[in-house]
């Protein structure tokens with residue numbers, strides 16, 4: 001089996017990390033640009049497999065498009081396909097075929113699109129026919145399953161003959177990703193109005209604007225973990241800005257409590273060690289992709305951690321709650337639901353020289369969230385190439401900071 005051995009490395013080299021660009025920004029920029037007829041130049045596009053897949057499929061003449069395991073690519077292309085001229089079949093990995101799409105497909109059908117499930121009702125693969133006649137411009141959609149459904153509808157809205165008025169019902173998860181969508185639409189010349197629970201977008205055109213993708217704050221979070229857990233570390237992350245469109249910039253605030261200070265400079269942010277707090281309570285509804293990073297750091301440092309807003313973790317690349325529980329247990333760390341929706345990380349972790357092997361469950365974030373434990377003891381990561389989904393250069397960067405004991 002393919003594995004990555006990470007020897008115990010308590011002290012890290014002081015280096016600059018040229019982070020990967022954000023796949024969330026990249027995939028939005030690609031869809032928006034495709035709708036505009038590719039008029040804009042997008043700089044610093046991500047090398048993430050999810051983005052490279054989006055790029056390839058947007059210019060594909062094939063009927064069947066395989067998104068592999070990319071959630072945004074699946075959801076954004078599903079909505080985009082109703083604007084096309086040819087019917088498309090969208091499919092993906094076995095796991096993608098278990099990730100829901102019903103709420104988005106139902107909304108597109110209400111608009112007048114013809115969509116057929118080819119396998120299981122509510123899940124990919126699906127066949128989508130171009131929209132012939134828009135039946136309504138008022139939709140109401142649940143906000144608690146995936147914000148990607150909402151972002152997908154918003155990005156196609158200005159190209160719909162009657163525009164769109166989208167009411168968000170109930171709790172809204174991953175809200176900053178919806179805001180990122182609207183902010184990027186504005187940067188490409190499209191106006192929207194979000195009042196209370198309704199987002200209104202009139203028919204209009206995306207213009208020609210240059211766009212520079214920022215480095216990925218979700219990918220940055222693993223370097224915060226390295227600094228939080230190492231005995232000695234000072235790392236500079238390149239290409240991050242203090243004013244970001246990405247909600248995962250929340251890692252700055254979280255890690256300030258877990259022992260990492262951030263100093264912003266013109267070309268990035270410098271991470272340095274500071275004392276940490278003994279407890280953390282955090283709601284991950286706005287930034288679900290940071291949950292694994294934080295659970296591992298708290299467990300290894302013995303910080304008592306109370307987590308909420310983890311509901312969406314079960315329908316991501318894997319059931320992340322189940323995967324976290326299993327792998328944390330190997331380090332004598334417990335992740336437990338103490339009341340409905342309230343999770344606690346409790347730890348009896350003691351560093352040792354025992355080599356522990358970590359399963360990654362086809363989830364890039366399992367590999368990257370657990371890698372920083374190498375600062376406390378030797379570990380082995382199974383299927384390390386899983387990181388290619390969002391951060392293909394991750395292991396090269398890990399090798400760059402490693403200083404043998």
Ligand SMILES: O=C(O)C1=C[C@@H](OP(=O)(O)O)[C@@H](O)[C@H](O)C1
Pocket residue numbers: 023024025072145146147148151173174177288289312
């Ligand atoms: O819109 C996006 O770019 C994303 C939204 C989030 O998904 P959900 O809205 O499904 O929580 C996040 O977990 C994912 O990594 C990227």
Ligand SMILES: C=C(OP(=O)(O)O)C(=O)O
Pocket residue numbers: 069070071072073289316317365390
């Ligand atoms: C959940 C993620 O991605 P997606 O939903 O786009 O597959 C992720 O990158 O953590």
